[in-house]
Amino acid sequence: MPEGDTLFRIAAALGPALTGARVVALELPRSDQPCRRLVGRRVERVEARGKNLLIFFDEGTVLHTHLRMSGAWHLYRDGERWKRSEATASAILAVPGYVAVCFRAPVARLLRASALRGDRLLGGLGPDLLGGAFDAAEALRRLRALDEVPLGVAVMDQRVVAGIGNIYKSELLFRTRLDPFAPVRAYSDEELSAMLDVGRRLLQSNVEPRDPPGMYRGSTAHYAATRTTRAGGDRRKPVSVYGREGRACYDCGAAVQMRRQGTMMRSTYFCPHCQPTRAAPPPSGPAPSAP
Template sequence: MPEGDTLHRIASALGPRLVGQPVRALVLRHQSIERLAGHLVTKVEARGKNLLVFFDEGTVLHTHLRMGGAWHLYGEHERWRRSPASATAVLAVPALVAVCFRAPVARLVRASLLAGDAAIGRLGPDLIAPAFDEAAALARLRRMAGREIGDALMDQQVVAGIGNVYKSEILFHERLDPFAPVSAFSDEELARLLVFARRIMVANATAKPHASGPGAHHGHTRTTREGARPGEGPLAVYRRAGEPCYDCGALLEMRRQGEARRSTYHCPRCQPPRRAAIREARA
Protein backbone atom coordinates (compact mmCIF):
# COMPACT_ATOMS: atom_id res chain seq x y z
CA MET A 1 0.00 0.00 0.00
CA PRO A 2 1.65 3.28 -1.07
CA GLU A 3 2.18 5.55 1.94
CA GLY A 4 4.75 8.26 2.54
CA ASP A 5 7.68 5.87 2.78
CA THR A 6 6.78 4.29 -0.58
CA LEU A 7 6.70 7.66 -2.32
CA HIS A 8 10.06 8.71 -0.88
CA ARG A 9 11.54 5.41 -2.06
CA ILE A 10 10.15 6.04 -5.53
CA ALA A 11 11.59 9.57 -5.57
CA SER A 12 14.98 8.19 -4.47
CA ALA A 13 14.88 5.61 -7.26
CA LEU A 14 13.71 7.91 -10.06
CA GLY A 15 15.55 11.10 -9.16
CA PRO A 16 19.14 10.00 -9.87
CA ARG A 17 18.08 8.47 -13.19
CA LEU A 18 15.88 11.31 -14.47
CA VAL A 19 17.23 14.60 -13.12
CA GLY A 20 19.28 16.47 -15.72
CA GLN A 21 17.92 14.37 -18.57
CA PRO A 22 16.03 15.85 -21.55
CA VAL A 23 12.46 14.71 -22.10
CA ARG A 24 12.12 12.55 -25.20
CA ALA A 25 8.39 12.14 -24.68
CA LEU A 26 5.71 12.60 -22.04
CA VAL A 27 2.40 10.81 -22.45
CA LEU A 28 -0.31 11.63 -19.91
CA ARG A 29 -3.48 9.53 -19.98
CA HIS A 30 -2.53 8.35 -23.48
CA GLN A 31 -2.14 11.91 -24.82
CA SER A 32 1.27 13.20 -25.87
CA ILE A 33 2.44 16.42 -24.18
CA GLU A 34 4.65 17.67 -26.98
CA ARG A 35 5.52 21.08 -25.44
CA LEU A 36 7.80 19.38 -22.87
CA ALA A 37 9.93 17.55 -25.44
CA GLY A 38 13.56 18.61 -25.10
CA HIS A 39 13.11 20.23 -21.70
CA LEU A 40 15.09 18.96 -18.71
CA VAL A 41 13.89 17.14 -15.62
CA THR A 42 15.16 19.30 -12.75
CA LYS A 43 13.85 17.54 -9.63
CA VAL A 44 11.88 14.52 -8.42
CA GLU A 45 10.32 15.01 -5.01
CA ALA A 46 7.92 13.23 -2.67
CA ARG A 47 5.53 15.24 -0.53
CA GLY A 48 3.53 12.96 1.71
CA LYS A 49 1.80 10.49 -0.60
CA ASN A 50 2.38 12.66 -3.70
CA LEU A 51 5.17 12.46 -6.28
CA LEU A 52 6.26 15.62 -8.09
CA VAL A 53 8.46 15.67 -11.21
CA PHE A 54 9.71 19.17 -12.06
CA PHE A 55 10.70 20.39 -15.55
CA ASP A 56 12.88 23.37 -16.39
CA GLU A 57 10.14 25.31 -18.16
CA GLY A 58 8.06 25.54 -14.97
CA THR A 59 5.72 22.57 -15.29
CA VAL A 60 5.31 19.86 -12.63
CA LEU A 61 3.94 16.36 -13.15
CA HIS A 62 1.90 15.45 -10.06
CA THR A 63 0.81 11.88 -9.39
CA HIS A 64 -0.96 10.26 -6.46
CA LEU A 65 -1.06 6.45 -6.41
CA ARG A 66 -3.94 6.00 -3.94
CA MET A 67 -4.40 2.25 -3.30
CA GLY A 68 -3.24 0.53 -6.48
CA GLY A 69 -0.89 2.80 -8.43
CA ALA A 70 2.83 2.16 -9.03
CA TRP A 71 5.88 3.71 -10.69
CA HIS A 72 8.26 1.49 -12.70
CA LEU A 73 11.57 2.32 -14.37
CA TYR A 74 12.56 0.46 -17.56
CA GLY A 75 15.32 0.38 -20.11
CA GLU A 76 14.39 1.93 -23.45
CA HIS A 77 13.60 -1.42 -25.09
CA GLU A 78 12.72 -3.40 -21.99
CA ARG A 79 9.34 -5.14 -21.84
CA TRP A 80 6.93 -3.62 -19.34
CA ARG A 81 5.69 -5.80 -16.51
CA ARG A 82 2.19 -4.33 -16.74
CA SER A 83 -0.16 -3.69 -19.62
CA PRO A 84 0.49 -0.44 -21.54
CA ALA A 85 -3.27 0.15 -21.36
CA SER A 86 -2.93 0.70 -17.60
CA ALA A 87 -0.18 3.32 -17.97
CA THR A 88 -1.35 6.68 -16.66
CA ALA A 89 1.87 8.60 -17.35
CA VAL A 90 4.91 7.67 -19.44
CA LEU A 91 8.06 9.80 -19.19
CA ALA A 92 10.82 8.89 -21.62
CA VAL A 93 14.38 10.23 -21.41
CA PRO A 94 17.45 8.93 -23.26
CA ALA A 95 17.75 5.16 -22.66
CA LEU A 96 15.10 5.11 -19.90
CA VAL A 97 11.32 5.10 -19.52
CA ALA A 98 9.54 5.88 -16.24
CA VAL A 99 5.97 4.56 -16.24
CA CYS A 100 3.23 5.34 -13.75
CA PHE A 101 0.52 2.68 -13.76
CA ARG A 102 -3.06 3.05 -12.55
CA ALA A 103 -2.68 6.38 -10.78
CA PRO A 104 -6.08 7.98 -10.06
CA VAL A 105 -4.36 11.39 -9.93
CA ALA A 106 -1.99 12.37 -12.74
CA ARG A 107 -1.89 15.97 -13.90
CA LEU A 108 0.32 18.87 -14.90
CA VAL A 109 0.48 22.01 -12.78
CA ARG A 110 2.63 25.12 -12.83
CA ALA A 111 5.36 25.13 -10.18
CA SER A 112 4.51 28.74 -9.36
CA LEU A 113 1.00 27.66 -8.35
CA LEU A 114 1.93 24.75 -6.06
CA ALA A 115 1.82 26.81 -2.86
CA GLY A 116 -1.85 27.62 -3.44
CA ASP A 117 -2.79 24.27 -4.96
CA ALA A 118 -5.71 22.51 -3.26
CA ALA A 119 -3.94 19.13 -3.24
CA ILE A 120 -0.33 20.15 -2.54
CA GLY A 121 -0.37 23.57 -0.89
CA ARG A 122 -2.46 22.47 2.09
CA LEU A 123 -0.38 19.44 3.05
CA GLY A 124 0.79 19.21 6.63
CA PRO A 125 4.46 18.65 7.54
CA ASP A 126 5.93 15.63 5.77
CA LEU A 127 7.07 13.14 8.41
CA ILE A 128 9.96 11.90 6.25
CA ALA A 129 11.23 15.26 5.01
CA PRO A 130 14.60 16.37 6.43
CA ALA A 131 13.01 19.64 7.55
CA PHE A 132 10.05 18.02 9.34
CA ASP A 133 8.52 20.57 11.73
CA GLU A 134 7.36 18.63 14.79
CA ALA A 135 5.94 21.71 16.52
CA ALA A 136 3.81 22.58 13.48
CA ALA A 137 2.59 18.99 13.20
CA LEU A 138 1.66 18.92 16.89
CA ALA A 139 -0.20 22.22 16.57
CA ARG A 140 -2.18 20.93 13.58
CA LEU A 141 -3.00 17.74 15.44
CA ARG A 142 -4.17 19.74 18.46
CA ARG A 143 -6.61 21.63 16.21
CA MET A 144 -8.37 18.29 15.62
CA ALA A 145 -9.31 18.16 19.34
CA GLY A 146 -12.72 16.50 18.96
CA ARG A 147 -11.75 14.13 16.17
CA GLU A 148 -10.80 10.49 16.83
CA ILE A 149 -7.03 10.30 16.74
CA GLY A 150 -6.94 7.41 14.28
CA ASP A 151 -9.01 9.48 11.87
CA ALA A 152 -7.05 12.70 12.49
CA LEU A 153 -3.72 11.03 11.65
CA MET A 154 -5.06 10.10 8.22
CA ASP A 155 -5.79 13.75 7.40
CA GLN A 156 -2.93 14.81 5.13
CA GLN A 157 -3.43 18.43 6.16
CA VAL A 158 -2.39 17.44 9.69
CA VAL A 159 0.71 15.42 8.84
CA ALA A 160 1.58 14.15 5.38
CA GLY A 161 2.46 10.55 4.63
CA ILE A 162 0.49 8.43 7.12
CA GLY A 163 -1.88 5.82 5.71
CA ASN A 164 -3.79 2.85 7.12
CA VAL A 165 -0.70 0.78 7.89
CA TYR A 166 1.24 3.40 9.81
CA LYS A 167 -1.85 4.75 11.55
CA SER A 168 -2.59 1.36 13.11
CA GLU A 169 1.05 0.50 13.81
CA ILE A 170 2.15 3.73 15.49
CA LEU A 171 -0.94 3.95 17.68
CA PHE A 172 -0.34 0.37 18.82
CA HIS A 173 3.32 1.05 19.51
CA GLU A 174 2.41 4.01 21.74
CA ARG A 175 -0.51 2.11 23.35
CA LEU A 176 -3.02 4.80 22.38
CA ASP A 177 -6.73 4.18 21.84
CA PRO A 178 -7.40 4.90 18.12
CA PHE A 179 -11.04 5.82 18.82
CA ALA A 180 -10.49 8.41 21.54
CA PRO A 181 -10.48 12.09 20.52
CA VAL A 182 -7.20 13.94 20.14
CA SER A 183 -8.14 15.95 23.23
CA ALA A 184 -7.81 12.78 25.33
CA PHE A 185 -4.04 12.76 24.93
CA SER A 186 -1.32 14.93 26.41
CA ASP A 187 1.19 16.91 24.38
CA GLU A 188 3.87 14.48 25.58
CA GLU A 189 1.92 11.48 24.24
CA LEU A 190 1.29 13.13 20.89
CA ALA A 191 4.92 14.24 20.60
CA ARG A 192 6.14 10.68 21.30
CA LEU A 193 3.70 9.41 18.67
CA LEU A 194 5.10 11.79 16.05
CA VAL A 195 8.70 10.98 16.97
CA PHE A 196 8.13 7.25 16.60
CA ALA A 197 6.16 7.72 13.37
CA ARG A 198 9.01 9.76 11.88
CA ARG A 199 11.69 7.31 13.02
CA ILE A 200 10.00 4.21 11.64
CA MET A 201 8.89 5.85 8.39
CA VAL A 202 12.37 7.24 7.68
CA ALA A 203 13.85 3.80 8.38
CA ASN A 204 11.50 2.16 5.88
CA ALA A 205 11.94 4.91 3.30
CA THR A 206 15.73 4.51 3.33
CA ALA A 207 16.01 0.71 3.70
CA LYS A 208 17.65 -1.11 0.80
CA PRO A 209 15.30 -2.99 -1.57
CA HIS A 210 15.45 -6.78 -1.68
CA ALA A 211 15.55 -6.87 -5.48
CA SER A 212 16.70 -4.88 -8.49
CA GLY A 213 15.08 -4.21 -11.84
CA PRO A 214 11.74 -2.61 -12.78
CA GLY A 215 9.77 -1.55 -9.75
CA ALA A 216 12.66 -2.42 -7.41
CA HIS A 217 11.80 0.56 -5.22
CA HIS A 218 8.67 -1.40 -4.25
CA GLY A 219 10.63 -4.54 -3.33
CA HIS A 220 10.97 -3.70 0.37
CA THR A 221 9.09 -5.35 3.22
CA ARG A 222 7.77 -2.57 5.45
CA THR A 223 8.75 -3.15 9.08
CA THR A 224 7.24 -1.35 12.05
CA ARG A 225 7.92 -3.85 14.83
CA GLU A 226 11.31 -3.06 16.28
CA GLY A 227 13.04 -6.00 17.96
CA ALA A 228 10.60 -8.61 16.64
CA ARG A 229 11.15 -12.12 18.00
CA PRO A 230 11.49 -15.24 15.79
CA GLY A 231 8.16 -16.21 14.27
CA GLU A 232 6.71 -12.71 14.46
CA GLY A 233 5.84 -10.74 11.36
CA PRO A 234 7.19 -7.30 10.47
CA LEU A 235 3.90 -5.60 11.43
CA ALA A 236 2.34 -5.67 14.89
CA VAL A 237 -1.39 -5.33 14.16
CA TYR A 238 -2.13 -4.35 10.55
CA ARG A 239 -4.23 -7.02 8.76
CA ARG A 240 -3.90 -9.34 11.76
CA ALA A 241 -7.50 -9.14 13.04
CA GLY A 242 -8.43 -12.34 14.89
CA GLU A 243 -4.78 -13.25 15.53
CA PRO A 244 -3.13 -13.03 18.97
CA CYS A 245 -1.26 -9.88 19.93
CA TYR A 246 2.48 -10.51 19.97
CA ASP A 247 2.76 -8.63 23.27
CA CYS A 248 -0.23 -9.72 25.37
CA GLY A 249 -1.93 -12.58 23.52
CA ALA A 250 -5.36 -10.89 23.21
CA LEU A 251 -7.11 -11.29 19.86
CA LEU A 252 -6.58 -8.27 17.65
CA GLU A 253 -9.55 -6.41 16.22
CA MET A 254 -10.41 -4.26 13.21
CA ARG A 255 -12.97 -1.45 13.19
CA ARG A 256 -13.96 1.03 10.50
CA GLN A 257 -13.30 4.65 11.30
CA GLY A 258 -14.05 8.12 9.98
CA GLU A 259 -16.28 9.25 7.13
CA ALA A 260 -14.23 7.19 4.67
CA ARG A 261 -14.70 4.08 6.89
CA ARG A 262 -11.01 3.23 6.78
CA SER A 263 -9.84 0.09 8.58
CA THR A 264 -8.12 0.51 11.95
CA TYR A 265 -6.39 -2.49 13.54
CA HIS A 266 -5.76 -2.48 17.28
CA CYS A 267 -5.31 -4.56 20.43
CA PRO A 268 -8.21 -4.13 22.89
CA ARG A 269 -5.93 -4.95 25.83
CA CYS A 270 -2.76 -3.02 24.94
CA GLN A 271 -4.81 -0.02 23.75
CA PRO A 272 -7.62 0.28 26.32
CA PRO A 273 -10.42 2.78 25.71
CA ARG A 274 -10.18 6.21 27.30
CA ARG A 275 -13.87 6.47 28.15
CA ALA A 276 -13.48 9.17 30.79
CA ALA A 277 -11.55 11.36 28.39
CA ILE A 278 -14.20 10.84 25.71
CA ARG A 279 -16.96 11.95 28.09
CA GLU A 280 -14.98 15.06 29.05
CA ALA A 281 -14.42 15.95 25.38
CA ARG A 282 -18.12 15.60 24.61
CA ALA A 283 -19.04 17.71 27.63
Protein backbone atom coordinates in the same frame (compact mmCIF):
# COMPACT_ATOMS: atom_id res chain seq x y z
CA MET B 1 -2.56 2.70 -0.71
CA PRO B 2 1.20 3.41 -0.86
CA GLU B 3 2.30 5.44 2.15
CA GLY B 4 5.00 8.05 2.68
CA ASP B 5 7.93 5.66 2.91
CA THR B 6 6.92 3.94 -0.33
CA LEU B 7 6.75 7.24 -2.24
CA PHE B 8 10.09 8.31 -0.76
CA ARG B 9 11.73 5.11 -2.00
CA ILE B 10 10.08 5.40 -5.41
CA ALA B 11 11.47 8.93 -5.73
CA ALA B 12 14.90 7.63 -4.70
CA ALA B 13 14.70 4.90 -7.37
CA LEU B 14 13.48 7.18 -10.16
CA GLY B 15 15.76 10.09 -9.31
CA PRO B 16 19.11 8.69 -10.51
CA ALA B 17 17.61 7.66 -13.86
CA LEU B 18 15.67 10.87 -14.50
CA THR B 19 17.44 13.78 -12.82
CA GLY B 20 19.41 15.88 -15.28
CA ALA B 21 18.20 13.88 -18.29
CA ARG B 22 16.49 15.44 -21.30
CA VAL B 23 12.91 14.43 -21.96
CA VAL B 24 12.60 12.25 -25.06
CA ALA B 25 8.85 11.81 -24.71
CA LEU B 26 6.10 12.56 -22.22
CA GLU B 27 2.53 11.32 -22.47
CA LEU B 28 -0.49 11.57 -20.18
CA PRO B 29 -2.82 9.12 -21.97
CA ARG B 30 -5.83 9.90 -19.74
CA SER B 31 -5.43 13.67 -19.87
CA ASP B 32 -5.90 16.33 -22.52
CA GLN B 33 -3.13 18.50 -21.05
CA PRO B 34 -0.46 19.36 -23.66
CA CYS B 35 2.90 17.69 -23.00
CA ARG B 36 4.81 18.40 -26.20
CA ARG B 37 6.45 21.57 -24.87
CA LEU B 38 8.40 19.49 -22.35
CA VAL B 39 10.18 17.35 -24.95
CA GLY B 40 13.82 18.42 -24.92
CA ARG B 41 13.60 19.97 -21.46
CA ARG B 42 15.53 18.55 -18.51
CA VAL B 43 14.24 16.84 -15.40
CA GLU B 44 15.39 18.90 -12.42
CA ARG B 45 14.48 16.54 -9.59
CA VAL B 46 12.09 13.88 -8.36
CA GLU B 47 10.51 14.51 -4.97
CA ALA B 48 8.05 12.79 -2.65
CA ARG B 49 5.64 14.87 -0.58
CA GLY B 50 3.65 12.63 1.71
CA LYS B 51 1.79 10.26 -0.60
CA ASN B 52 2.44 12.42 -3.70
CA LEU B 53 5.22 12.15 -6.27
CA LEU B 54 6.45 15.31 -8.01
CA ILE B 55 8.75 15.42 -11.03
CA PHE B 56 10.13 18.93 -11.67
CA PHE B 57 11.19 20.13 -15.12
CA ASP B 58 13.63 22.96 -15.78
CA GLU B 59 11.08 25.30 -17.37
CA GLY B 60 8.87 25.42 -14.28
CA THR B 61 6.37 22.60 -14.89
CA VAL B 62 5.73 19.77 -12.43
CA LEU B 63 4.28 16.32 -13.12
CA HIS B 64 2.15 15.36 -10.10
CA THR B 65 0.92 11.83 -9.51
CA HIS B 66 -1.01 10.32 -6.61
CA LEU B 67 -1.27 6.53 -6.66
CA ARG B 68 -4.14 6.09 -4.20
CA MET B 69 -5.24 2.43 -4.06
CA SER B 70 -4.46 1.26 -7.57
CA GLY B 71 -1.47 3.14 -8.93
CA ALA B 72 2.17 2.09 -9.33
CA TRP B 73 5.36 3.52 -10.80
CA HIS B 74 7.63 1.25 -12.83
CA LEU B 75 11.08 2.03 -14.21
CA TYR B 76 12.30 0.22 -17.33
CA ARG B 77 15.48 0.28 -19.31
CA ASP B 78 15.15 0.96 -23.05
CA GLY B 79 13.73 -2.08 -24.80
CA GLU B 80 12.71 -3.85 -21.61
CA ARG B 81 9.28 -5.44 -21.69
CA TRP B 82 6.66 -3.71 -19.57
CA LYS B 83 5.05 -5.77 -16.82
CA ARG B 84 1.65 -4.11 -17.26
CA SER B 85 -0.47 -3.21 -20.25
CA GLU B 86 0.22 0.13 -21.92
CA ALA B 87 -3.55 0.68 -21.92
CA THR B 88 -3.37 1.17 -18.13
CA ALA B 89 -0.63 3.80 -18.25
CA SER B 90 -1.44 7.19 -16.71
CA ALA B 91 1.94 8.81 -17.40
CA ILE B 92 4.87 7.80 -19.60
CA LEU B 93 8.16 9.68 -19.29
CA ALA B 94 11.05 8.65 -21.52
CA VAL B 95 14.64 9.87 -21.14
CA PRO B 96 17.80 8.44 -22.74
CA GLY B 97 18.17 4.89 -21.49
CA TYR B 98 15.02 4.70 -19.39
CA VAL B 99 11.23 4.83 -19.45
CA ALA B 100 9.35 5.66 -16.26
CA VAL B 101 5.71 4.57 -16.38
CA CYS B 102 2.96 5.33 -13.90
CA PHE B 103 0.11 2.82 -14.14
CA ARG B 104 -3.49 3.27 -12.96
CA ALA B 105 -2.90 6.50 -11.07
CA PRO B 106 -6.15 8.41 -10.44
CA VAL B 107 -4.12 11.64 -10.39
CA ALA B 108 -1.60 12.36 -13.16
CA ARG B 109 -1.41 16.00 -14.16
CA LEU B 110 0.85 18.92 -15.00
CA LEU B 111 0.93 22.17 -13.07
CA ARG B 112 3.29 25.08 -12.58
CA ALA B 113 5.77 24.93 -9.72
CA SER B 114 4.69 28.44 -8.78
CA ALA B 115 1.14 27.14 -8.21
CA LEU B 116 2.05 24.36 -5.76
CA ARG B 117 1.56 26.42 -2.63
CA GLY B 118 -2.02 27.32 -3.52
CA ASP B 119 -2.97 24.03 -5.16
CA ARG B 120 -6.12 22.36 -3.81
CA LEU B 121 -4.44 18.93 -3.56
CA LEU B 122 -0.94 19.91 -2.48
CA GLY B 123 -1.14 23.34 -0.89
CA GLY B 124 -2.86 22.19 2.30
CA LEU B 125 -0.56 19.28 3.12
CA GLY B 126 0.72 19.17 6.67
CA PRO B 127 4.40 18.77 7.58
CA ASP B 128 5.94 15.80 5.79
CA LEU B 129 7.11 13.17 8.27
CA LEU B 130 9.99 12.37 5.91
CA GLY B 131 10.78 15.99 5.11
CA GLY B 132 14.23 17.25 5.97
CA ALA B 133 12.82 20.07 8.08
CA PHE B 134 9.84 18.45 9.76
CA ASP B 135 7.99 21.06 11.83
CA ALA B 136 6.87 19.10 14.89
CA ALA B 137 5.28 22.13 16.55
CA GLU B 138 3.15 22.86 13.47
CA ALA B 139 2.11 19.20 13.23
CA LEU B 140 1.00 19.28 16.87
CA ARG B 141 -0.90 22.52 16.30
CA ARG B 142 -2.76 21.00 13.36
CA LEU B 143 -3.52 17.86 15.35
CA ARG B 144 -4.88 19.94 18.21
CA ALA B 145 -7.21 21.70 15.76
CA LEU B 146 -8.97 18.32 15.43
CA ASP B 147 -9.45 17.82 19.19
CA GLU B 148 -12.90 16.26 18.83
CA VAL B 149 -11.86 13.83 16.06
CA PRO B 150 -10.86 10.24 16.96
CA LEU B 151 -7.09 9.96 17.00
CA GLY B 152 -7.08 7.15 14.43
CA VAL B 153 -8.89 9.44 11.97
CA ALA B 154 -6.96 12.62 12.78
CA VAL B 155 -3.52 11.12 12.33
CA MET B 156 -4.52 9.96 8.81
CA ASP B 157 -5.55 13.48 7.78
CA GLN B 158 -2.88 14.61 5.32
CA ARG B 159 -3.55 18.22 6.36
CA VAL B 160 -2.18 17.34 9.79
CA VAL B 161 0.90 15.37 8.75
CA ALA B 162 1.71 14.02 5.31
CA GLY B 163 2.70 10.41 4.80
CA ILE B 164 0.67 8.28 7.24
CA GLY B 165 -1.69 5.74 5.72
CA ASN B 166 -3.68 2.82 7.06
CA ILE B 167 -0.73 0.58 7.88
CA TYR B 168 1.31 3.18 9.71
CA LYS B 169 -1.78 4.49 11.50
CA SER B 170 -2.46 1.09 13.07
CA GLU B 171 1.18 0.23 13.72
CA LEU B 172 2.06 3.65 15.14
CA LEU B 173 -0.84 3.74 17.59
CA PHE B 174 -0.04 0.21 18.70
CA ARG B 175 3.62 1.08 19.26
CA THR B 176 2.67 4.09 21.37
CA ARG B 177 -0.16 2.20 23.17
CA LEU B 178 -2.78 4.79 22.26
CA ASP B 179 -6.51 4.17 21.83
CA PRO B 180 -7.39 4.97 18.17
CA PHE B 181 -11.04 5.65 19.03
CA ALA B 182 -10.55 8.28 21.73
CA PRO B 183 -10.69 11.90 20.56
CA VAL B 184 -7.48 13.85 20.19
CA ARG B 185 -8.32 15.89 23.29
CA ALA B 186 -7.97 12.73 25.39
CA TYR B 187 -4.21 13.02 24.99
CA SER B 188 -1.66 15.46 26.33
CA ASP B 189 0.65 17.47 24.13
CA GLU B 190 3.50 15.31 25.39
CA GLU B 191 1.77 12.10 24.31
CA LEU B 192 0.90 13.47 20.89
CA SER B 193 4.40 14.86 20.33
CA ALA B 194 5.91 11.51 21.31
CA MET B 195 3.53 9.75 18.90
CA LEU B 196 4.59 12.04 16.02
CA ASP B 197 8.23 11.41 16.85
CA VAL B 198 7.72 7.64 16.77
CA GLY B 199 5.84 7.99 13.47
CA ARG B 200 8.70 9.94 11.93
CA ARG B 201 11.24 7.37 13.11
CA LEU B 202 9.08 4.48 11.85
CA LEU B 203 8.88 5.93 8.36
CA GLN B 204 12.56 6.86 8.33
CA SER B 205 13.52 3.30 9.23
CA ASN B 206 11.80 2.07 6.07
CA VAL B 207 13.44 4.31 3.48
CA GLU B 208 16.95 2.88 3.71
CA PRO B 209 18.07 1.18 0.45
CA ARG B 210 17.58 -2.58 0.48
CA ASP B 211 18.98 -3.30 -2.99
CA PRO B 212 22.59 -3.56 -4.18
CA PRO B 213 24.06 -0.32 -5.61
CA GLY B 214 23.08 0.20 -9.22
CA MET B 215 20.00 -1.97 -8.97
CA TYR B 216 16.47 -0.71 -9.37
CA ARG B 217 13.03 -2.18 -8.84
CA GLY B 218 10.21 -1.65 -11.28
CA SER B 219 7.24 -2.24 -9.06
CA THR B 220 5.81 -0.10 -6.30
CA ALA B 221 4.72 -3.30 -4.53
CA HIS B 222 8.36 -4.19 -3.89
CA TYR B 223 8.76 -1.24 -1.57
CA ALA B 224 5.66 -2.04 0.48
CA ALA B 225 6.64 -5.71 0.72
CA THR B 226 9.99 -4.90 2.36
CA ARG B 227 8.50 -2.68 5.09
CA THR B 228 8.86 -3.62 8.75
CA THR B 229 7.10 -1.74 11.55
CA ARG B 230 7.79 -4.00 14.51
CA ALA B 231 10.49 -3.13 17.04
CA GLY B 232 13.67 -4.90 15.99
CA GLY B 233 12.66 -5.10 12.33
CA ASP B 234 11.75 -8.79 12.30
CA ARG B 235 11.19 -9.62 8.61
CA ARG B 236 9.37 -12.84 9.52
CA LYS B 237 6.81 -10.86 11.53
CA PRO B 238 6.97 -7.43 9.84
CA VAL B 239 3.81 -5.90 11.37
CA SER B 240 2.40 -5.98 14.88
CA VAL B 241 -1.34 -5.60 14.28
CA TYR B 242 -2.14 -4.53 10.72
CA GLY B 243 -4.03 -7.26 8.84
CA ARG B 244 -3.86 -9.59 11.87
CA GLU B 245 -7.50 -9.52 13.03
CA GLY B 246 -8.28 -12.51 15.26
CA ARG B 247 -4.64 -13.49 15.68
CA ALA B 248 -2.71 -13.28 18.94
CA CYS B 249 -0.92 -10.07 19.79
CA TYR B 250 2.82 -10.76 19.80
CA ASP B 251 3.21 -8.75 23.00
CA CYS B 252 0.33 -9.94 25.23
CA GLY B 253 -1.48 -12.79 23.47
CA ALA B 254 -4.88 -11.06 23.25
CA ALA B 255 -6.75 -11.30 19.93
CA VAL B 256 -6.05 -8.40 17.59
CA GLN B 257 -9.25 -6.61 16.58
CA MET B 258 -10.32 -4.45 13.65
CA ARG B 259 -12.89 -1.65 13.53
CA ARG B 260 -13.66 0.83 10.79
CA GLN B 261 -13.34 4.56 11.33
CA GLY B 262 -14.21 7.84 9.68
CA THR B 263 -16.40 8.76 6.74
CA MET B 264 -14.32 6.52 4.47
CA MET B 265 -14.65 3.59 6.91
CA ARG B 266 -10.94 2.87 6.91
CA SER B 267 -9.83 -0.21 8.85
CA THR B 268 -8.04 0.24 12.17
CA TYR B 269 -6.27 -2.76 13.71
CA PHE B 270 -5.52 -2.68 17.43
CA CYS B 271 -4.92 -4.76 20.52
CA PRO B 272 -7.62 -4.11 23.15
CA HIS B 273 -5.23 -5.09 25.96
CA CYS B 274 -2.14 -3.14 24.86
CA GLN B 275 -4.24 -0.15 23.78
CA PRO B 276 -6.82 0.23 26.55
CA THR B 277 -9.82 2.49 26.10
CA ARG B 278 -8.96 6.09 26.92
CA ALA B 279 -11.66 8.15 28.61
CA ALA B 280 -11.72 11.68 27.28
CA PRO B 281 -12.13 14.62 29.64
CA PRO B 282 -15.26 16.70 29.17
CA PRO B 283 -14.91 19.36 26.47
CA SER B 284 -13.68 22.66 27.82
CA GLY B 285 -15.99 25.62 27.34
CA PRO B 286 -17.28 28.78 29.01
CA ALA B 287 -18.53 28.38 32.56
CA PRO B 288 -22.32 28.35 32.84
CA SER B 289 -23.78 31.73 33.74
CA ALA B 290 -25.34 32.19 37.19
CA PRO B 291 -29.15 31.98 37.28
